Amino acid sequence: MPSHRVPDLKIDRFEGPLDLLFHLIEKNDIDIYDIPIAEITDQYMSFLHGMSTPDMEVASEFLVMAATLIHIKSKMMLPGIRTGVSPEEGEDPREELVIRLLQYRRCKILAQDLRGRYAYYAGSLTKLPTLPKTLEITVQSVPQEFEPDCFNRAIMAVCARNEVRFADLSSKITHLLKREKVSIRDKMKAVWQKLTEKGRIFFHEIFPVAETEKEERVAGFMAVLELLRSNRISADQERPFDVILLSKKEERTRKESRMYLKEPHHVRKENQT
């Protein structure tokens, strides 16, 4: 058995872990039905250590095979299992691997055959269809049956599909907004804290454009709306996109206005909060 070093092998030279394994088996002139699993596992592992690949998906495929090899190796070390495949013995732990390797070998051979066939046959050309006109043959057109019922059914089908499509979309968006709710709660706390400290503050002072993510500002804005709705604060904005001044409402004013508004919905909402 040659040394365990497998130099000058790049991972992209191999189509996958089976290809690599197959290469090691051929290179070492191993009988595929009697693989010295310990040796092969060592060689495989030393290759894995030496490889560098940025692609985690590719790497993981090679690692899965490594795990399989180590598993087989450990099974082989259990007492009662000998090498060689003869009917009298119990199941050889390498059997599944051998089947896979044989399968893959056949796949490679057939692939090679297909490549050769393509190189040979692909240049064959067919002729463009002769047009009846050039043969002075006139082709009568055959009318296409039109079924008004099918037409009407099709209309219904499109409408039904669109209904589902947009219901789906809007529920997705609602879901996205719902997810924000968690952070909106936090933001409500933050806004309330600032207002408790200062009494009045501009929205952009709590959520400065330069220092906060858009999402955070939107959540903050939602929080302000929630606080407005529960009548804890007031907000003033002269026109769209202008600055927003937030101020805390005093407990007394809040109660008064709540009674004034007498909106049961608000009361219920507030109780929840």
Added chain:
Amino acid sequence: MTETPTDVFTLSRDELPAALEAVLFASGDPVSLDRICEITGTDKETALEALRRLTDRYNEDPRSGISVRRLENDYVMCTKPGMKSILERFFRPRSRPPMSQATYETLAVIAYNQPVTRAQVESVRGVSSDSIISRLLERGWIQECGTLDAPGRPVLFETTQQFLMEFGIESVAEMPAMDLMMYSTIRDLEKSLEEAAGARDNRQVSIEHLPSDPDYPDMGHL
């Protein structure tokens, strides 16, 4: 293939007949003697002789339905005149399979939205409808009717007289108003959903620009 294909290529005398035949066959159209000489790398005399043999071989073989004909300085491979009746049978239209649901859907979307572009049809149906539109054109149910004044100048389609006749003009007048068949509705729905989603990331927020949301029932009133 080599880098300078014109020079190195040579055909043996034995290879010439098959080469000529392949070229005339694949071409479909007449090929000039000059071009034949150029491709095969032979002189006119040799080419002419080979063409003569080829012509004879086809024209004199009763088992063959193909002939090779000379038209001035061009050569063409075509079916023999006696083959006309069998070819008439070949080209005779067969009854067409009934139109699929997808075809009816596409036709319906066009009928509701005409004049309408491919992209608009796709937007209403929610799936690509290109090949179906081609088939509808071919079968005469729809026709092109100008282009939309928008980037790329997409082609507009409308239904044809044939459609009206088959479907019945009365039926067209009776087509129920269907919001969800209309491109304008779909576009508005898509836009408002986009805006609702976009509020999360790409919009300066102001009180007037809030999405209405069932979870925040009051926001519309603010």
Added chain:
Amino acid sequence: MTETPTDVFTLSRDELPAALEAVLFASGDPVSLDRICEITGTDKETALEALRRLTDRYNEDPRSGISVRRLENDYVMCTKPGMKSILERFFRPRSRPPMSQATYETLAVIAYNQPVTRAQVESVRGVSSDSIISRLLERGWIQECGTLDAPGRPVLFETTQQFLMEFGIESVAEMPAMDLMMYSTIRDLEKSLEEAAGARDNRQVSIEHLPSDPDYPDMGHL
């Protein structure tokens, strides 16, 4: 043209070869055996026999650059593979990027096991094959053909007529399943190989055994 076209038309046995040839030539595209029978007014057996003769006549004549090929139940007239270089001189060759080893491996698994799911392909190759399958679909060598009746209803793939055409295969029946997929133990595998060897004289049958193709020259010369 007659009014009752299906009945009156008859071809004599002598006229059939030329008629077949004319139809295949004019069509350009593959023509199904059923259609051939319908047009020529012959039964399948007669048509098949005539097609066999036609195929032989073209394929075995070294003076001819044309061949007739079967693609499952269709027949097509096309240039012989050996005409590639002359045709590249005539038409501008379409340069297509060469396909990778992985592509041919994936195609092999699909071709020899069709219909087959993505997962089955991956189990043979031991690697994810998503992007390669897309490439094969794009290239027109494979197509979807329904779903497997199993959890998740995975899509099934099969090869196309274009695959048969470009790889010089008459029928997927020529491609025996990659038997190895059917065995769970080496003993089963060896037993079946032994049986196969016994059935076919005493030759040793190995996993490498490939379907033999008399038309297809030895790979070594390619």
